[in-house]
Amino acid sequence: MKSWISFLLPDDEYRERKILYYLAEGAIFLVLLLIGLFISSRYIPILHINLEVSIFLAIWVFIGYVFIRYILSGMEHADIATDQAYSKQLKFVLSKSVSFVIIFNLVFLLFMFPDSLKEWLGNIGVSIVGGLILFFVEYLSLKKSYEKNKELL
Amino acid sequence: MKNNVKIERIKLSITQGELANRVGVTRQTIGLIENGKYNPTLQLCIAIAKELNKTLDELFWEVED
Incomplete structure (x- = not known):
């Protein structure tokens, strides 16, 4: 069965089906949140949230839910099932995170050269936090995939 | 769903990865x-x-049975 969303979905049918479930679950949470926001803004003035915050919340509830479900599903690294493959992939994840920190700083230097030590530290700090988040997310996904795949051998 | 895929695959000495490649899915899906x-x-x-x-x-x- 094909739809306009097909180009966003993987070819593997198990992953395709799971991602569709996550998107549908996320959409239901989003609708419930929007209904809640509508009721609170209309009938409960104390709980009134401004429009910008509401939209921000709605977008991130949906994206965040789908993303977290995908990361925890253990589907991303479908071929990592041995200790050797796991260690190799972990090194790759680490080098990817370090590369992110370096490239982020280089790009930042190209467009906005820092004027003070405070700006230097701020840029480096942001890139390190970004790199750590990237590593943590990739590590979690890899570990979940490895555990799942090991059981299926 | 119980099935005989693993038994028949092993009889033909095919790995999960090989079967996955041939049918166009991931090794995880075969598992x-x-x-x-x-x-x-x-x-x-x-x-x-x-x-x-x-x-x-x-x-x-x-x-x-």
Whole structure:
């Protein structure tokens, strides 16, 4: 069965089906949140949230839910099932995170050269936090995939 | 869903990864099917049966003792 969303979905049918479930679950949470926001803004003035915050919340509830479900599903690294493959992939994840920190700083230097030590530290700090988040997310996904795949051998 | 995919695959000395490549899915999907944790579509069942030179009955039909 094909739809306009097909180009966003993987070819593997198990992953395709799971991602569709996550998107549908996320959409239901989003609708419930929007209904809640509508009721609170209309009938409960104390709980009134401004429009910008509401939209921000709605977008991130949906994206965040789908993303977290995908990361925890253990589907991303479908071929990592041995200790050797796991260690190799972990090194790759680490080098990817370090590369992110370096490239982020280089790009930042190209467009906005820092004027003070405070700006230097701020840029480096942001890139390190970004790199750590990237590593943590990739590590979690890899570990979940490895555990799942090991059981299926 | 219980099935004989793993037994028939091992008889032909094919790895999960090789079978996965031949039918166009990931190794994980083959593992899930073999362990009865995922029910494949009819299209994938047929592709697996063809690769293992078996009929759908021989691979997926449950026979009660």
